[in-house]
Amino acid sequence: MKRSLGQGLLRGEGTAKRTANRKEDHLRICLEKDVEAKKITAGFEDVFLIHKALPEINLEDIRTETVFLNHKFSAPIIVEGMTGGTEKSVTINAAIAQAVEELGLGMGVGSQRAALEDPSLERTYKIVREKAPKAFLVSNIGGPQLLMEDSISKIKRAVEMIEADALAIHLNPLQEVVQPEGEKFYAGIIDRIRRVTERLDVPIIVKETGGGISAEVAGMLEDAGVACIDVAGAGGTSWAAVEYYRAVEQGIAFSRDLGLMLWDWGIPTVISLIEVTRSTSLPVIASGGVRSSLDIAKSIALGASLAGIARPVLLSASRGYEDVKRMLSSLIAQLRSVMFLVGADSIERLRKAPLVILGRTAEWLRARGFNPDEYARRSWA
Numbered sequence: 001m002k003r004s005l006g007q008g009l010l011r012g013e014g015t016a017k018r019t020a021n022r023k024e025d026h027l028r029i030c031l032e033k034d035v036e037a038k039k040i041t042a043g044f045e046d047v048f049l050i051h052k053a054l055p056e057i058n059l060e061d062i063r064t065e066t067v068f069l070n071h072k073f074s075a076p077i078i079v080e081g082m083t084g085g086t087e088k089s090v091t092i093n094a095a096i097a098q099a100v101e102e103l104g105l106g107m108g109v110g111s112q113r114a115a116l117e118d119p120s121l122e123r124t125y126k127i128v129r130e131k132a133p134k135a136f137l138v139s140n141i142g143g144p145q146l147l148m149e150d151s152i153s154k155i156k157r158a159v160e161m162i163e164a165d166a167l168a169i170h171l172n173p174l175q176e177v178v179q180p181e182g183e184k185f186y187a188g189i190i191d192r193i194r195r196v197t198e199r200l201d202v203p204i205i206v207k208e209t210g211g212g213i214s215a216e217v218a219g220m221l222e223d224a225g226v227a228c229i230d231v232a233g234a235g236g237t238s239w240a241a242v243e244y245y246r247a248v249e250q251g252i253a254f255s256r257d258l259g260l261m262l263w264d265w266g267i268p269t270v271i272s273l274i275e276v277t278r279s280t281s282l283p284v285i286a287s288g289g290v291r292s293s294l295d296i297a298k299s300i301a302l303g304a305s306l307a308g309i310a311r312p313v314l315l316s317a318s319r320g321y322e323d324v325k326r327m328l329s330s331l332i333a334q335l336r337s338v339m340f341l342v343g344a345d346s347i348e349r350l351r352k353a354p355l356v357i358l359g360r361t362a363e364w365l366r367a368r369g370f371n372p373d374e375y376a377r378r379s380w381a
Contacts, residue, residue: 016118018181023085023114025246027092030082030311031318035241038263042235042289043270046361047298050354050376052343062336066347068283068305069166069203069227071136074104075332076300076347080207080232080287080310081108081140081168084125085115093124095321096313097131103328106136106306108168112158113145122161129162138205139164143171144185146192152199159202166202168230169193172209174266175239178259180252182243194224203227210239210288212267215279215368222280229276229284230308234266236289237311270302270357271364277303278370293334297342301353302375354378 029035064075079096083089093109100107109128115121128137139159146169148154159167171189176182197204206213206221207230213221218229244259267275269288276284286299287308296307309331316323344350357365357372365372 016114016121019114019117020085020121022179022181022246023083023089023110025249026242027083027086027088029242029245030237030314033241033245035237035245035311037235037238037241037289040234040264040266040268042233042295043268043361044289044295044298046357046359047270047302048356048358049294049298049301049338049342050356051341055340055343057340057343057345059336059340062339062345064332064335064339064347066305068106068136071106071165072104073106073136073306075335076304076306077105077296077328077331078136078138078285078306078308079105079107079313079328080230080308081110081138081170082310082314083110084112085110085121086124090124090127092314092317094127094131095317095324097128097135098321099324099328101132101135102325103332104135105328106138106165107132108138109140109162111140111142111145111170112161113142115161116145116154116158125162136165137162139167139202141167141169143169143189143193144176144183146189146196147185151192152196155196155200159200164202166205166227167196167200168205168207169196170207170209171213172211172239174211174262175209175243178240178243178247178255178262180243180247180250180255190220190224193221193226197225197227205230205285207285207287208232208272210234210237210266212269212272212288213276214267214272215275218276218280218282222282226282228305229280229282230287231269231272231276231284232308233269233272233288234264235268236287236291238263240265268361268364270298270361271368273299273302273304274365274370274372275368293331293338296331296335297338297350298355300347300350301342301355303351352378
């Protein structure tokens with residue numbers, strides 16, 4: 001007999017305490033363990049921006065401002081949703097929120113399921129709006145949670161909790177299939193996504209969590225009415241790895257072995273970014289293994305509206321607000337330097353900068369019917 005996640009929750013499965021414990025595990029493991037992809041990369045090493053020996057611009061005149069979903073950003077950078085629902089997450093979310101507010105960026109929170117199950121945990125998320133009254137904030141709920149009974153009212157509550165400017169629905173089938181207590185309920189999710197886009201007043205962003213999004217799935221999401229896709233491709237933090245460590249700690253051999261086998265599963269970020277931008281007209285966030293301003297510049301030149309960063313910011317946030325602000329400020333300054341070297345004095349011109357795609361990335365794209373040579377034949381910005 002078919003069973004929905006909502007039915008399971010009504011029977012008391014996946015209680016608030018278990019959810020909070022998982023969040024504590026995830027946060028601790030991401031801070032303490034090696035959870036990066038091992039044999040797969042995001043693909044940025046295969047992308048080469050073309051150096052312009054005569055940039056014909058001055059560094060001091062370069063502007064990094066951009067507009068995303070009708071909100072102005074000082075630079076095309078967003079801190080991906082990572083945490084909430086635990087005591088430690090309060091200080092981490094506060095540090096990130098204060099930094100993005102002062103720098104004119106944006107951020108998401110981790111899945112708000114914990115607070116929907118236990119309202120006493122709402123403060124671990126609400127702190128972001130307290131610290132960032134003007135920043136672009138993204139609420140977060142998992143795809144399987146759309147199957148909850150009365151899901152629309154719960155999702156609206158999640159958005160109101162942080163006075164969010166957008167809602168992210170995260171897709172994490174890889175994590176769920178490895179997770180010992182994972183909820184492997186994905187039948188009918190696209191119809192629920194369509195329903196949410198019709199019923200909510202804020203833009204809907206659908207994001208992966210390290211597995212990437214293909215052209216086929218991107219087409220389904222565009223048809224469902226979402227406002228943006230966050231590819232969150234393979235090559236950065238591996239959630240199969242995170243669940244591998246949890247399985248080891250719990251002594252669950254099957255999940256341990258599955259996590260080890262699927263550690264590097266997914267579509268690399270650069271490939272996913274190109275597949276989505278070439279097959280839809282939606283704005284796209286490039287995330288998954290974004291580790292430098294050079295990666296950010298390449299992402300924008302490949303068609304991304306923003307680049308998202310997660311674990312490096314998490315590590316900085318564990319050391320406090322000043323460390324986060326210093327890191328993000330450095331990224332913005334370094335981005336301007338890269339833009340200078342390609343002769344782009346604005347983000348719009350950076351989007352037109354020519355680049356060359358080589359190696360396995362180019363081979364993969366050609367096998368999937370995309371032409372990587374198109375990017376190299378652009379006119380100079």
